[in-house]
Amino acid sequence: MSDHNHHHHCQTRTFWSRREFLFQSGGGIAGIALADLLNRQGLLEAAQSDTCEAPIPGNPFAPRSSHFEPRARAVISLFMAGGVSHVDSFDYKPALTEYAGQPLAESVVVRQGHPGPLMPSPFEFRRHGESGMYVSEIFPHLAKKVDEIAFIKSLYGRSNDHVQATYEMQTGQIRMGFPSVGSWATYGLGSESSSLPAYVVMADPRGTPKGGPPIWSAGFMPAMYQGTVFRAVGDPIVDLQPPEGMTEAQQRGRLNALAKLNEMDIAQNPGNSELAALISSYELAYRMQGCAPEAVDTSAESDATKKLYGLGDPVTEPFGRQCLMARRLVERGVRFIQLFSGGQGADWDAHSDLDQNHRARAAEMDLPVSGLLTDLKSRGLLDSTLVAWHGEFGRMPISQRGVGRDHNPGAMTGWMAGAGIQGGQQIGASDEFGYKAVEQRISAHDLHATMLHLLGMDHKKLTYRYNGRDMRLTDVHGTLIPQIVA
């Protein structure tokens, strides 16, 4: 019996067709009521195909039109958790060498203590590309991409604690409980996919970043807009497959009965369109069982593609696989994909050994991210995909215990590529030591306003009514970065 069931369970699942869902399973007056409800909402059109691409009636993630013509239809956000050092990556500061060993000439607030004198980067910087951008030696592959990257060298934050700083970069607020930028993007635009979550998060397999799930929460919006975590090994989504022993026929029988009973519920509550959305969530869930494993299965990719992302090398494979999964999700219409380099225990938080820490983290993500940019471009996806890279804060120009650097929200470097953005440019600047952002200071609100703009949305018009206010991702702030939106 169990052998038979297991065999059945492993067969390729067929999909529950719209016809069956709406008419066969419904039956009687209640089925007609649901069909009528969905029909009046114009949800039945073109819903007859049994593929991962067919639209789902009543899908709350159905694509919505943007405010104006978008530059990007998808975002890949690469978050360097723990706080990647700007002065050891892309913000070259020769003054740190010139004044090495001298105190920073103003009173300094540090997070952990043990402040030392100005400390040069242990890494060599060289100019790269036609644009001559400076890049540290620990990013040899990204160094070849500088002409496609716009570096933002004047980012700053409001907290020197990981959790609050991460919330700010994600939600615009240092407090917990606000919707993340991915939630706002999917709330505004829906998703092009009707078989995958609209907003996918992939944490570092070693652990989630400090701050945990509120980092990708929907805050005060409905929970469906929160990021869905895809796991690095096994089924990408928790509880994706029925337990051992439950046959497809049993599951289908239960779902058909559930649909009938829910339709009767709708008949008792006419005019409640949210109930149709709830029924469609079961349709999407059933679809995910069949479609999500294929979406993240990288085994059919060519050897050349696998090499591009560093698969096969234990150092680059974990982040490389996630970058490759991100490209596959973009191809399948997922709106917002967020990857974290670094989790609890192994992140960019280089308090005690900057040289060893940043070399190790950079070696893990440099080749995969460079490969992602190459692959997106060669497939014609880079122009319609925004790739954004940053951490939660920069690091201090002075040493900590002589070997590390403490947190520095006063200045950090981030970058953007794709979405038609002019590469090979640097925007804003920090002071000569990299202590504070000084020229064209750019906040998380400014970054978010710019990201929404690239997606075709006006950050002042994208609102969600909560607590008596039309809430915005950018609160009452946000200035577009002119060099990015030009």
Next chain:
Amino acid sequence: MATQALTLMNNESVLRQAEVFAERLDAAAPDDLDRQVDLAYRIALTRTPRPAEAEVARGLVTDESLVALTHILFNLNEFRYMR
């Protein structure tokens, strides 16, 4: 949302609760399907089933099992959301 639907459909502990619920119904009304369905609705939804609902519920138990019914009750819109 779809991930909640997946958990309520597939999670082992949800299914275990459905089994416990079914055992409770079976102990309270052994071999009496009508009363089991009636009790199931009273306990899960604090109301009696409408005739059409009772028919679907009895059909599911006959086609599969009492656990199938208790599992589906945990997935009903009416069970999941306050009115």
